[in-house]
Every structure is written in structure tokens, then in C-alpha cells.
Amino acid sequence: MNNYNHKQIEEKWQQYWEKNKSFEASDFSDKEKKYILVEFPYPSGAGLHVGHVRSYTALDVYARYLRLKGYNVLYPMGYDAFGLPTENYAIKHKIHPSQATKENIKTFRSQLQKMGFSFDYSRETNTTDPKYYKWTQWIFIQLYNHGLAYKKKMAINWCPSCKTGLANEEVVNGKCERCKTAVEKKEKEQWMLKITKYADRLINDLDKVNYLDKIKQQQINWIGRSEGAQIDFKIETNTVSVFTTRPDTIFGVSYFVLSPEHPLATKICTKDKEDEVKEYINEAKHKSDLERTELQKDKTGVFTGAYAINPITKEEVPVWIADYVLMSYGSGAIMAVPAHDSRDNEFAKKYNLDIKTVIDEEKDELINSDFLNGLSVKKAQEEIIKFLEDKKLGEKTVNYKLRDWVFSRQHYWGEPIPIIYCDNCGTVPVPEEDLPLELPKVEKYEPTDTGESPLADISEFVNTTCPKCGAKAKRETDTMPNWAGSSWYWLRYIDPKNDKVLADKDKMKYWLPVDLYNGGMEHTTLHLLYSRFWNKFLYDIKVVPTSEPYQKRISHGMILAEDGRKMSKSFGNTINPDDVVNEHGADTLRIYEMFIGPFSETIPWNTNGLIGVRKFLEKVFDYFSVYIKEGKQESIINDKAEVVLNKTIAKLSSDIKDFKFNTAVSALMILFNELKMKDKYHFFSFVDIKKILIIIFPLAPHLSSEMWEKIEAEGRLEEQSWPAFDEKLLKEQKVKIVVQVNGKFRASLELESGISKEDLIKIAKDHDNVSKWLEDKEMKKIIYIQDKLINFVV
């Protein structure tokens, strides 16, 4: 018997929920609020991926569970739609990016609805909607007004294939994060955001939030805070600062290094070395980051002929130029201590430079260091910093690996940066009343080879008047990176239609912070860090009520293809959720992806497993069909089954709360194995039958809703309360007690629970397979655990 028509059932309930607005969140409800957030998708032409389905289902199960538990739940969805793939797609197919975006969003929305996700669709946002990006631009202007957005000419990471600048976070192993092309350096004026100003708070405030440890650790590593000292060296008349974490080793300095990009590099070299130095600098310039890291094993450098004076010893040490010293970290210059730094050591050996030992590693004690001799490393650091500060030769400082965020992109499909350049007034932000500054609708939006934004070619856009003095002026033509829109989107869901402010203050007070946020690990040092930064800024200017946006952050594992590789069009191993929904149903796909394994693990797809889940749902369908036909009048109550139901409710409650969906599903399977054993059905009272449907609802909302209607239960399933379980009924009357002799399993006894130790010992000793092992042995000890185990030690 298999009349389980998933198509009919699922369409019916999806329409029902939509018509009844079943999952719209209400602002300021008396119920306690929960804000459940999952990263919104980039609406690419490829459509929804089974990976999306995994995390959206997990949070959907959780959101539905919380609603049944009586919470006012906000579970919204939107689209992060600016970015290169759409632009490239549009160029290739000769349709406008906004048109492509519109179509893609339409596809996504219908795919999401077919999964039965309980999003509040009335709050849908789209980062490319001018009503939305008006506020993205508004935030940029606030950043500018507070000195956190600035323009700087600098060597940036340039992707020659995407034809745009990249942030440091977007460069992976010297390659473009998106297209894997080797990144080049390019001198360009760029808008920068001063995220470094928030470095300490971005680390420290991690204490206030409940993120997975590995996420916290990765962010801390990325920010890369290190404490040390800045020390001033003199090279002839110039003063050059170095940063070091080991100021205690100052007596071991035997040479000095400038980065090839250091402004003094060409100035200080002696005449006879000039050609050699210039050539080296030129070579270094043409090495990409990728080449530099690949060649890192073999260090190169060139002697400048100049000498630097150690401010403590007054000793002269040779100044070298070497590209193992980076201009972008510290001051672009180092004091080299080859005895106690492996990189300096390697370099010194190659070029025959002095190596002076100043620490006795065995004793952790300073040697050959004048007034520091005999001190521990830690003590010596304190002493030397005090000394430097007294003599004004240096000071204690902190350095970060984190760099400011390169915020300009030379592309069409992004938020225009709302800035005007006026000859009289300089840089002027677009006035708030003129926002949004809309992207001009144009025919040509291909990126240029010159490194200019395509907007620079559009004279109607570029030429404008200064909002301050009215003179002729020009607009900024760069656009924002694709990370901009997602850096504040969770705020907009709270009040998506507000045109006065980005979101109403009272509403934000009610909903924030986000209680649970799920997203990919790949966003740990990108989106997650950027959005924390923006939130902190908005908090500082009193726009948002909390200093951290997300209370809890978790992460899902990837779904690989059946062959264990990543799903990819080029391998031809992708699974399209639409096909699965058509063939097996949304409830099947939902439960399958929950059952597949632990939520945070990477797991390959397995079509056989999917079929197993479908069979389970058919079993559920059969059970209720038979119940409706036969079981309804006389309910057969089975004691053991009653215990099983209570256990199942308890197990599901804790498993859903802990995101252990795989065992939650298995608990439901065990329940139905009890309910339908060997073709015999065990039916419960009507009250208990309803409880079963309520606990299935979060995982299989369509099927359970259909059955709820078929058994003629009153009210709407989605408005029921999650059933309580009876603690007393969790324990079975009969328990299995393990009998061990010397820790080895010898027998298993089925006895009344709560049996006394004495009675148990008597029964256990009588057991054939136990007495056999106890014969002629002296009893040393008896270990007894109530209702579980008895161990005779002989």
C-alpha cells in the first residue's frame, strides 16, 4: 500500500501556509523572541544547491520547534545579489544584471517555497534594491564622516582576470579567491575602511558571544595581535623604527633590514651600491605575492653600503634590503637577530653575517647583554622597554596582521560609492536626501582594462554639481565590494520597509541580538568579521542597540557528491534539489539531509540513504492511514509503547535544541518501529496520536499537517504546543542489568527496576554463567550501579 502522494500534499500545505501567513513574525509580541538567522544566498543562475537545503532545513526545524515551544520567532530570508558572477553572466548572455538578478531571485524563491521553509517572506530583502542599498550607502557616509573611510594611494591586490582590486581577505595563497588567478600588485587610489581601529574590540568582545571555538580562534589568528616594542635606529641622519616582539634580544642585533618598498631603501645606499640596490628593488617589484611566498625558502637580499646604529649598544650594523621583510607589516624594517630568529638565521648564514647569542636557552637567561645579563626573557623585556621609554628611544607597541579593508571595486554591479569630488570643496559625500545614489541603467558595463570602473565612461553619471557650492564636480566611479550589502542585512529584516531610517530603534531593541546565526566557515574572516565591524561602528554612533550582532554562531558541514568530490558542474556530479523534491518529496529531502550525519560534518551524498528515508515516510503515512480506517474507535494502549513515546519526545526535545538532527530522526524511526512491528499496529489514544504529529511537524511539516487534518484534530498543527514528557515514564518497568566478573561481561538480566543490591547479588550469583566463573574464587569487591550493572571482582 503506497498512496503517499507527496506532490499533492506538499503543494496543498505550502499554499495553505502562504495564504494564512502562518510564519510571519510579529514585532513586540508578549511572547519571548528568538531571532534565527541563516546566511542569505547569492542568487546565481545555478539555483538552489543541496548545501543550501541542509542549513536552511536545520534552522527551519529549529525555528518550527521554537514556535511550538511558544516563542515569537523571526526566521527571515533575502538575497545578496551584487557581485561578479551575475555581472559576468549578464555580459555573456547580453541581459542586464538587474534583469538576471530578478529572474534568479524568482527561481530561488520558488525553490525555497517548494522545500516548505517557514521563512517570513513578507520581510524578504534584496541588497540590489535601491531602497535597500540606500542604507548601505548611508552607512558608508557615516563611516566617512567619522573618519573611518579614507582614500589612499597604495599597492593593492589586483586580479587581472576579474579586473578589479581585492581586499586582503579575498586573496588566498596569492590567488584571487573567486577565479584563482594569480594576484598582481597595482598602485591605485582606493577607498579604505579602518577596520584596524576595531582590532582589539573584535578580539576582546569574542568573550561576550557564544561562537564555535574554532571560529573565535580563526578570527583571533586573522587579526593577529602581537605585543612588542617599537625601537628607533639611526641610519646617518634618518630615524627608522622597527617593530619587534623580542626587544630583549637587542644586544644580539647583527644587521638591519629594510623592505624593498621602504621609502628609505634607495636614499640611504652608498653610491657604489646604488645600481645593485635599484636592480634588486626592481626585481622585487615584479615578483607577485605568489612568487614571493613560493620562493620563501630561498632568501635574497642586497647590502646597501650603509650602517644603522643600535640605539642601546651604539654599535654599527650593516643595512640590507631583502624581500623577506614586508612593507605591509610593522614599519617595513627589522632589526635582525640571527641567533634567535630562524629567518634571520637563514639569511645570516647565506650572506655570512654575524650571529651573536644573547640568550642561554637552557637557563632561560640573558647573556652577553650588559645590564640585562642574568635576567629572564620576560624580565629582560620589561627592563629594556622601561629603558627605551626613559631615553625616548622607543616604546611598547602592539601590531596586527589585520589590514584596513580595501573597499573600492572597479565594477558596474555594486553599490556606487556616494562621494563627489569638487575643485573648491574637495571630497564631499552625497547628501542624505539624495540617497539612494542609483546605478545608472546602461548598455555597457564590461570591466575596463585601464583599471577604471565602467561607470567612469558614463558622463551623465560622472558629471554632477557639488552639493556644497554648486560648482561643476565629478562623482566617484568605483563601487563597493560584494561584502557591503551583507555587512548589515540582519538589521533590515527587523524593519524591511522603513524609508526613514535603516530600521526602527524600538524594533531593533526588541529583536536584537540575533540569537542564532548559521553560516559557512569560509566566511569567518570575511563576512563575519566585516559585519561585526560595521555593527560595532553602528553601535558607537548609537544606531544599533547591541555591540555584537550575533549571540551565537554555528557552522554547517558541506555536502559532497556521491563520488566524494565537491559537487561541480564540470564533474557532472551535482544533485539538483528540484529533482529530488519532484521524485521523492520535500519532506523526504528535508529528513534525509538531517539524517545524513552530524550537522557540522562534511558528508557525501548517498541516494540509497534518501530512499531509506522515503520508505520511512511511507511507513508513517501507512500508519496513520490504517489508524484512520481501523484504529480510531478502540485505542489499544501498550505500556511499553507509552514509554517509547515519552522517550521519543524527550530525545527530540534535547536533540533539536542541540542541533543533533541525525539522532532526532533515528528516534522517530525507533518510535515507528515500535508502533508498527511485524505488520502489527499499536495505536495510542487520540491525545498521544496528536503528540506524535506535533513532534514530527518540524522535520516533515507537510506530511504531518496532512495527517493532522485527516485524523480530524482540532486547530492548526503549527499553532499547537510542543508536548511535555513525563519523567516517570522515561524509565521502563523492566531493566536490563549487566553482570560482570572481573570486568568481563557474563550475563544480562531482565529485572524490575529499582531492585536492591542484595536481591540483585543473590539473583546474579545464581545465574549459571556467573556462578561458573565465581566457583572456588575469593570475592574481593562488588561494584554495584543501580539498575545498570554489577561487577564481581574475584
Add this chain to the structure above:
RNA sequence: GCCGAUGUGGUGAAACUGGUAAACACGCGCGACUCAAAAUCGCGUGCCUCUGGCUUGUGGGUUCAAGUCCCACCAUCGGCACCA
């Protein structure tokens, strides 16, 4: 090199504060139904020299008892990396 994680059947995996390792599911085998196949249902399924013994990456340790705790090592994955 540094930081983090993970190692359990043929497969995905389960095991709460140490207490019968392998729940649940897939796969496989046998059987029932059928002329037959599929579907469905039932039974079985860690390994071995099988009244017993062995088994959670390897080797030690703590304990009456270790997948779980401690020490050392190996392997795989993820992140960072000439960051001074």
C-alpha cells in the same frame, strides 16, 4: 612551521557525567509472496582457531571497568604562514 579538528563494521554513523561498542539507516545474504521480476514483508549480518577469545588509528598508563581520562606517536582534513 603555527592554530584548530577528526580517526569506531562493507558504507553514513550511534554511545548522556567512564558501565553490554556498533543504536538508526544503507548495503549484503537467506527466506516468504510471485509463473517470474520489482515492490513489500520476515530472519540474519564486527572479526576469529566459536561452551571461549579478540575488537573503536598505533604504543604505553590510570581504573573493578576506557571509544570516553592521562602521556607519547602516526595518519587525514580545515585555517594561517618570510607577520619580525
